[in-house]
Amino acid sequence: MQTLIISLTASLYALASIASATYYGYIVEHADNKNQTLFLMMIVMGITIVFFRWLFDLINQLIMVRFVGNIIYTIRQKMLQSLTSKQVFDFKKKKVSTYTSNLLNDVELVDRDAIEPYFDFVSQLVIVVISSFAVLYYQPIVFVVILIGTIGVFLIPMMMSQKLQQKQSVFSDESAHLTESASDILNGFETVKSTQSVNKFLIGFDQVNKQYTKAKISSGKWIMANHVTSGMLGMLVQYAAVLASIWFIMNGMITVGIMLTMVQTMNTLVFPLIDIFRLIPQIKSSKPIMDKIDALANVTALNLTTSDESLDFTKQIQLKNITITLDNQKILTDISLKLEHSKKYLLVGDSGSGKSTLAQLLSGFITDYEGRFLLDDQQLNNSEYLFNCVSYVSQTPYLFNQTIKQNIVMSQLFSESKLTKVLKQSSVSDFIQNDQQLDDELLQNGQNYSGGQRQRIAIARGLYQQKPLTVLDESLSGLNSKLAHHVESQLLSLPNTALVHITHHFDMSLINQYDSIIWIKNGQIKANQKPEKLLSNAEFQSFLKVKS
Incomplete structure (x- = not known):
């Protein structure tokens, strides 16, 4: 025409x-x-x-x-x-x-x-x-x-x-x-x-x-x-x-x-x-x-299959014999793991052990793997469906050139009461002087706020999504010990949210509130036990001393 x-x-x-x-x-x-x-x-x-x-x-x-x-x-x-x-x-x-x-x-x-x-x-x-x-x-x-x-x-x-x-x-x-x-x-x-x-x-x-x-x-x-x-x-x-x-x-x-x-x-x-x-x-x-x-403009959109649409995380996530190879190097080898709804997990391990790779797998970011991924005992065919179930907060979150409120709410429906709640849980309310400040435009990647403040905004964003699973990948590392303790305790008290917290800074006063500690070593799960049991393990005690 x-x-x-x-x-x-x-x-x-x-x-x-x-x-x-x-x-x-x-x-x-x-x-x-x-x-x-x-x-x-x-x-x-x-x-x-x-x-x-x-x-x-x-x-x-x-x-x-x-x-x-x-x-x-x-x-x-x-x-x-x-x-x-x-x-x-x-x-x-x-x-x-x-x-x-x-x-x-x-x-x-x-x-x-x-x-x-x-x-x-x-x-x-x-x-x-x-x-x-x-x-x-x-x-x-x-x-x-x-x-x-x-x-x-x-x-x-x-x-x-x-x-x-x-x-x-x-x-x-x-x-x-x-x-x-x-x-x-x-x-x-x-x-x-x-x-x-x-x-x-x-x-x-x-x-x-x-x-x-x-x-x-x-x-x-x-x-x-x-x-x-x-x-x-x-x-x-x-x-x-x-x-x-x-x-x-x-x-x-x-x-x-x-x-x-x-x-x-x-x-x-x-x-x-x-x-x-x-x-x-x-x-x-x-x-x-x-x-x-033309090659960029004709990427086939990923559609959820009918079986994926029926999936939900109401009971458990199961990983069965998962192996991930990146750049011809095995990062995770034969991982089998079960995460139950509403339970809290502390994921620990040396640098390069595969913690972040496991977190990205759980969050739907890694799609190329061997093994089976089950949600409530049903096979997951499209990893993007996990975005419906998982909130992921990284160590270096990205903040958009929008207001603080928009960065937290994203595409969700706005709720004043929900926003107020997550601001307190994430300690964002500590540096927000008034409601007008929530409408302040952020500079590129939030450069007009400190690193710790940006991390708290990102945590508030993850909490606002109200997904069944929240994954924190070293997300508290930029906070001082008092703030980190407050935010971690708030996350541990969430009644209907499973938590996977990756960290190398252990708050020993909160460690027993986790349902299980998952210890990864050399791309394999070394242990997955209750805190009181694993803390009595001599090898794990040595690991903690090295970290401290």
């Missing part, structure tokens, strides 16, 4: 242009006529024709801009929807800066080199076809000259398209590297400054920027060469056609007025041809980037 509308408006513009060319010829033919009334009519008619030519061209361009804008909007929406349909594990296989570059830089390249040129190509092609019929009507031989010349010169821009594709692909990759380098410096600004590494990062950015600039210049050179070559070839076609027209005048076969009409019509034909010579290689050059965007 969009192509049809553009074709229609281009047709109207082409017809107005041909009418204008015909009118020029008519004026010349009647230049020796001394009829003033006819002269005034010529003025009115000329203004009318010029106005409609301008109007149809304006309508065509405005419609084109609207179509291009809507298409780019749809592409970005579809890309982001597809990216967010990825499993978390798959999403993390690429850097965020790469996705950002795809969404911003690559889409802009497609806008510039594919979408806009496509509609421009359609417009110019329609104009060429209609103008060709006009030239064919006035003088078929001139049309044949233009046709032969066009076929001959058409091959040269086509030969340039392959090189343009290579240059545009390199430019896209360098754009991603530039985005990544800039993001590293800006996101890690405090670390860069405090470690006195500004010069080191600037040198690195300079190298990446040089590569980006080199790719941009190289790509731009080929684009400009394509434009200039297309223009030269188009002018050669026009020059040949004008020479043919002059030959016809010299032989008395056409009048000067007809020649002027033909020259003006040839302008309407040749200049769009020049654009077509330029547009075809430009559109073809965007194919690698289009393929990249």
